[in-house]
Amino acid sequence: MLSVPSNCASWTCSAVMALNITATLISDSLFGSFGLNPNGNCQAIYGVAGCTADERDLLFGNLTAYGLMMQPAEPKGRIIVFGARGGDDKSPGFDHRKDTIPICNSLIELGWWAMPVFYSDSAYDLIVKYASQGVDGYISRVNPDVYDDFTISKYEKLLGTLADSYGLAAMAHPQLISKFGAKDALAKIAPLRTGLPDTFAYYDRETWRAKFPTTISQGPRVIKQNRGSQGEGIWIVKLKDPSLWRKNHSLDLGTELELTEAVDNHVEYMQLGEFLTFAERYLEGGVENGAQLIDQAFMPRISEGEVRVLFIGAKPVEILHKKPKEGGVSATLKSGATYTRYEPDDPTFARLMHSFVNRDLKNLLPLLGMHNHPLPLLWTADFILGGPRPPWVDGKDYYFIGELNCACVGITTQLHLTSLVAVEAIRISEENRRMKHACNASKI
Ligand SMILES: Nc1ncnc2c1ncn2[C@@H]1O[C@H](COP(=O)(O)OP(=O)(O)O)[C@@H](O)[C@H]1O
Ligand SMILES: [Mg+2]
Incomplete structure (x- = not known):
């Protein structure tokens, strides 16, 4: 049934006009006209009725x-x-x-x-x-x-x-998409129970050059560019000479590094000074254009896999366990990782889900400075196992967030959702x- 929108109340539809637009209305009723468009305006309140063929x-x-x-x-x-x-x-x-x-x-x-x-x-x-x-x-x-x-x-x-x-x-909202998906979200949400405290964001060369030679002295790191996906520009950085670990002081620029790019697990070697210069490319364009570097502790249990939780608003709807191929860190299908799907209430992940959904979720957007926004319609959070807590704490495994994403999360293989x-x-x-x-x- 076609009803006239309230702002068209004074408009009367002559029989001649009705005849002229009959053909349009038949197709418009399919696509959402709920009224006759008196002004020829291409506006959603008229469905597609007022739009020209080109429009x-x-x-x-x-x-x-x-x-x-x-x-x-x-x-x-x-x-x-x-x-x-x-x-x-x-x-x-x-x-x-x-x-x-x-x-x-x-x-x-x-x-x-x-x-x-x-x-x-x-x-x-x-x-x-x-x-x-x-x-x-x-x-x-x-x-x-x-x-x-x-x-x-x-x-x-x-x-x-x-x-x-x-x-x-x-x-x-575009601000939410950008803040939520930016890699520096990991540094902002570090205070969450599932946030990894040992995570830093660099926005300029000076800070990057000043800080990284010390963080790398404390253990393997993951350096993440903000742009790219599927592990592109995500570097797992280790010292070639393990005896230098945990010195907790700035390492010499000539220190040899072993670099694995998560996109395909390929390994390169560079000196620290070379790598500092190499990674500066990720800071090009300036912070206002999303240039930033994340420096995060490497979690060796990535070899046991990455856990992706798919959310619709605040509701977890699916868990995907992505296990890298033997000896690798990359969780992409391209690199040979295997994927297993779980229901969101599967007991295997009950503790992670409790920590994140029941405890952390309410603090997620406030920590990103987006407390006035609803959670994204469709989004994912990726988790990696940290080292087990010592027995005198509780001896249990804890997961930490490695990535958030809300830019057009696909559900093409989960259309039931x-x-x-x-x-x-x-x-x-x-x-x-x-x-x-x-x-x-x-x-x-
Ligand atoms: N802190 C970390 N410890 C161990 N592996 C990591 C860590 N962060 C990332 N990775 C590995 O690098 C891959 C890509 O990193 P991620 O942050 O997910 O970026 P991308 O946007 O490219 O997917 C992850 O799938 C994981 O295999
Ligand atoms: Mg990822």
């Missing part, structure tokens, strides 16, 4: 081909799901990630209108116009990658504008709506 193509592509369900006639709310054309995360011939349309369809099944929208720099203004009225929230499903007509800073600006200027529920994602997205959007009403009421 439709730019924003939505061929919606019919993607398998999007019929939108509810009277939606309980509206969510836009952003994607970007191209990139490595799509199947050939399909413009959307494999999990985007299922997420939209799960929202639709719950009575919400959900529209997949392609971001491109050319569409920036149009998207602001389209999404700035009547939309409750956005979900970003854009993997950090290279796309045509796509500038990451512009995309982030768009997300920030929709959240900050137009009040959309941000899933997630899309309904939980939809429930959480609705919860976040409704909470945002309540807050907006409360703010507006307080201004009266």
Whole structure:
């Protein structure tokens, strides 16, 4: 059923106009028009009804081909799901990630209108116009990658504008994506029970050069660049001459180092001075562009694997144990690691889950300076076993966080989770709506 939006109350639809737009309305009802668009505006409150053919193509592509369900006639709310054309995360011939349309369809099944929208720099203004009225929230499903007509800073600006200027529920806010996913989050969350205290962040060459020659004297380190993924620019650094360990003073620049890059376990040798210079490349571009180096104690029990916990908001939904191949540290499939999936309540990980979910989670965003934000819709935390505590403490194993990620965590092989994602997205959007009403009421 088509109902007229309240701001169209004075508008009367003549029979002639009705005839003219009948064809449009049939397809619009599929894609979310819930009213006749009197102004020819390409705005979400009209579904796709007011958009020209070119605008439709730019924003939505061929919606019919993607398998999007019929939108509810009277939606309980509206969510836009952003994607970007191209990139490595799509199947050939399909413009959307494999999990985007299922997420939209799960929202639709719950009575919400959900529209997949392609971001491109050319569409920036149009998207602001389209999404700035009547939309409750956005979900970003854009993997950090290279796309045509796509500038990451512009995309982030768009997300920030929709959240900050137009009040959309941000899933997630660009600031949260950047702070949560940045490697220096590990230094900020070091006070958590599952945080690794021996973690430092360097933002400038001077501090890096001043501190690292001492930290490396105390034991093997992991030096992490902020950019890259899958172990690229993540170096496990050991001294070639183990007798120099634990000197706790600045080592000579000529000290020989053994370096293993986690991307593929390959080993290189450099002198300390050379490595200091080599790693400075990761500080290029400045802190404002995300350049930073993390210096963290090496946890030798990485050989027993890395434990990835997948979350939807505050709910853990899956545990993946990634075991590097014999003798390696890399947990990527490419490097030969083996993966085993567990339910989130599997007793094997009960203590880790208790520490992290019940004790740490409430402090996670405050430590990152993001206490006003909801936890990301979909995110992961990776844990590595630390050395067992001595018997006089409790003799037990403890896990420490090695990485957080919320930039477009994929669930393409776990599509059964899309309904939980939809429930959480609705919860976040409704909470945002309540807050907006409360703010507006307080201004009266
Ligand atoms: N503190 C550490 N101790 C031991 N191994 C580590 C440590 N930090 C990272 N690694 C190894 O390096 C890999 C890549 O590091 P990670 O921080 O996860 O970066 P990326 O973003 O590249 O995945 C991890 O999967 C793990 O095998
Ligand atoms: Mg990792």
